[in-house]
Amino acid sequence: MSDAFVSRSLDEVRFWSRIMKEHSLFLRLGFRCEDTQLINEANQFYAIFEAIENRANSLQLDTDPQVIIRFNIEFHTAVSHIWAFKRKVLGLILTCQLPGANNFPLLVDHVSREANYFRNRLQELEPLPDAIIDENVFFLRIMADHAKFISHLLDPSERKLVDQANQFSHDFDQLLFQARDIESMRPQSQTVPILDQFLDQNRVSVKSLRDFKQTARDLIAACRIKSIIHPLLADHVFREAERFLFIIDMFEQHLTGTPVSPRDLEH
Known part of the structure; x- marks a missing residue:
């Protein structure tokens, strides 16, 4: 149990400390030049989470x-x-105190939800059926948000990619509604067949979105498409899709006792 606790803790902290560090950077990039106090706070958080990431890796x-x-x-x-900082920034945006800044309110809410998710994850170990539903509700919304951000940050002239991103946004909104239906039906909905089908359906859609994100990331890195998406942001959302697939795979193994082949996560 101690070995499992250490392994799980290090895996979670290594992944999420990098995510929190990058959130600090993305927020800073969206502030105006005159927002020096907010920029300084974001830089401080970047340094804090970089130090935590380095320590976790050691x-x-x-x-x-x-x-x-x-x-x-x-x-x-x-x-x-950092959650409190993100909510403060969201309040400033929604009360029009940062006119001309480039952080979408939904993006700031999105990154604050991720911070809240992780700090709760460190404290709570849910029964498996609850965890399957709750984690999927959380990550399906994250994936839907990502599709919306990609759509809005691509240049409008990238019509085909914008259409694809909008379709992913719609698809994941529908998957989220389905997940919330299962959530409201529990505990009666928490049968192995229903949860197994739930995971299988989500895996197919997340793999498709993951592949789309990977393609977009590679095109952005090669300067082959027009957008205002930072290359690190493109990689950031790709890694979160990979993380969701890993979690689905883990749940599948625990639920059915049947390991999912690594090939299932490949293209």
Whole structure:
């Protein structure tokens, strides 16, 4: 149990500390030049999460669990602080105190939801049926948001890619509605056949979106399409789709006892 706790903690902190670090950068890039206080705060958070990421990468699986517990508390505190910063920024945007800034309100809400998700994840271990539904509700909304951001940040002249992004937005909105229907029907909906089909259906759609994001990321990196998407943001949303696929795969194994082939995550 101690080994599993250390392994899970390090995996979560390594992934999410990088995500929080990059959120700090994306927010900073969206502020106006005169927003020096907000820029400084974002830079401070970037440094905090970079240090946490580096420390997490230096820790080994044989680390004393008590050390990991203290590390998790430190990370939880940092995530709580960046969550508060993100909500403050959202309030400033919605009250028109940052006119001309380039952070969408939905994007700021999106990154704050991710911060809140992770700090809760460090504290809570749900029963498997609840976890399957709750994690999918969370990540399906994240994927739907990503599609919307991609659509709005591509140059309007990239009509085919914009259409594809809009279709993904619609598809994931529908999947999210379905997930919320299953959520409202529990515990009666928490049968193995229903949850297994739920995971299978979501996996197919997430793989398609993951592949689209990978293509967009590679085209942006090669300067082959027109957009205002930062290359790191393109890679960021790709990694989150990969993470969702990993979680679906993990749930499938725990639910049915049948390992999912790594080939299922390939193109």
